[in-house]
Amino acid sequence: MVDADQTFVIVGGGLAGAKAAETLRAEGFNGRVILIGDERDHPYERPPLSKGFLLGKEDRDSVFVHEPAWYAQADIELHLGQTVVSIDREARTVRLGDGTVIRYDKLLLATGAEPRRLDVPGTGLAGVHHLRRLAHAERLRHVLAALGRDNGHLVIAGAGWIGLEVAAAAREYGAEVTVIEPAPTPLHHVLGPELGQLFADLHAEHGVRFHFGAKITEITGQDGMVLAVRTDDGEEHPAHDVLAAVGAAPRTALAENSGLALVDRADGGGIAVDESLRTSDPDIFAVGDVAAAHHPSLHTRLRVEHWANALNGGPAAARAMLGRHVSYDRVPYFFSDQYDVGLEYSGWAPPGSYDQVVLRGDVGKREFIAFWLKDRRVLAGMNVNVWDVTERIQDLIRSRAAVDTDALADPSVPLEDLTDRVG
Missing domain, CATH: 3.50.50.60 (FAD/NAD(P)-binding domain)
Structure with a gap:
């Protein structure tokens, strides 16, 4: 039972942490919500950092998840510019770098990832x-x-x-x-x-x-x-x-030092969580770039470093912390913009996992959809300068149905009809 005397602590001031805090309040949680971030900026979204903001087309204020005043209005306690240095799972406390100790009833780790470094001479040079x-x-x-x-x-x-x-x-x-x-x-x-x-x-x-x-x-x-x-x-x-x-490496040191189960780096690394985003400790959850979650539909464990995973995972983790039934089964999704090419990718199809690539549309004009298949079942799809098809592509992935590959390649055949064309 969740009540007003409980304290939920979120470690990580990114999109996942901010959306988790927002969802806790939206779902009626009246206890303390404490969000701790090691940057001095309020939680922000990362895609603009390599897109619109980097190009000077979006201003600085546009990247933030909420306006700064929102946190006080929602009674979210912020500790910005603070690092959590340890977790005492027995006492259910976290210790900050300045020595502050905070008790929690439920804890969410949304510590994200950090860029991998070049291990070569000269990396300390300016530039x-x-x-x-x-x-x-x-x-x-x-x-x-x-x-x-x-x-x-x-x-x-x-x-x-x-x-x-x-x-x-x-x-x-x-x-x-x-x-x-x-x-x-x-x-x-x-x-x-x-x-x-x-x-x-x-x-x-x-x-x-x-x-x-x-x-x-x-x-x-x-x-x-x-x-x-x-x-x-x-x-x-x-x-x-x-x-x-x-590339980036999941920031797992805090979890590792507290004895939580991790995933081997060879398998993608991260904090091991189940489909409800719960770690090996029933009072601790993990979400976003740092979490390697068991995916109930794809029947594998995935760590997804993309915006949509933080956007959707934060609310899912919040509901799980509140004791709701959660089965986090979102199809992995990301998008990219490069020059006049925009694309969206849905699914999971690393090299070696598929046996066929089917193209639909005009590749020369860069207006097409690519599908990665295994045994005629769609594992992933990428739409390039073709819009409003993501939901239908994800339906194909979720269906796990064998498709007629000739029809899949034919733009005149509606995508929603393909699951009926088995044979």
Whole structure:
């Protein structure tokens, strides 16, 4: 039974934590809600950091989940710029970096992820950047503008979503861009080789240079500033600035030190949670980038580092903390904008999990839908400059029904009719 004497503590000041706090109040919880974030900014959304805000098309205030006054109005106690250094599960308390001890009845860990670092000489030089936090984006926005003015050169390590979105932004500012990627195509470990070339061609058309099949071995500099980047094949690339976009690691140290069950890094890492987002401790939940949840529909454990997971997972975790029945089975979803290409991806189909890719529409015009299938069952779909189809794509994924692949490739066949075409 939840009552007004209870205290729910949320560790993590991102979208997931903010939406969990909002949902607790919306669902009628009258106890204390304490939200602790290690940044001094109020909770904000991360997609604009590599999209509209980075491009200067959105102002700073637009990224925040709620207006600052909302938290007081909703009686949410904020501890910003504070780090939780330990959890005492027996006493049900958390200790902050300043020594403050806070008791909890239920605890939600929404500690997110942190950018992976380049393990090469030269990363301490001025001009080496990461993009994860609002402060990173503010700094990078000024850097890209200066590079554009001065015909400067940005080298990006990694051709994943962040690397490509920043490459597109940098080109819009007018900067020279080189992307260094060990795989043979961009997004190779997300989309496989079938679709990766599409993004290589898109960026090449806009002047981005790619160097595939290589890793950075050193960042060289002079007087503390970046001069060039060297790769393991002996090449040297001039650079004024470098962005490390080589992925993110879940921030699990707090959970690990408190003895909560984790998932091996080889399996994606993260805090192990069940379908209700509950950890191995019945009073502690985890959500967002840090949580590796058992997915009841996909029958696997997933850790999803995308906006939609935080947006939907925060409310789900809040309801589970309140004792409601929760089976968090959202189809993974993310979106990206690069130049004049917008896309949405639904599902989960890492390389090796599928046996066929079906294309529907005009790939040459970059107006199409790609489907990844296994035994004629749709595992994932990506709509590129085709809109208002996400719900139908997700219905196909959820149905787990075998589809007629010829009909799937035919734009004249409505997507909602495909589950009836088994044979």
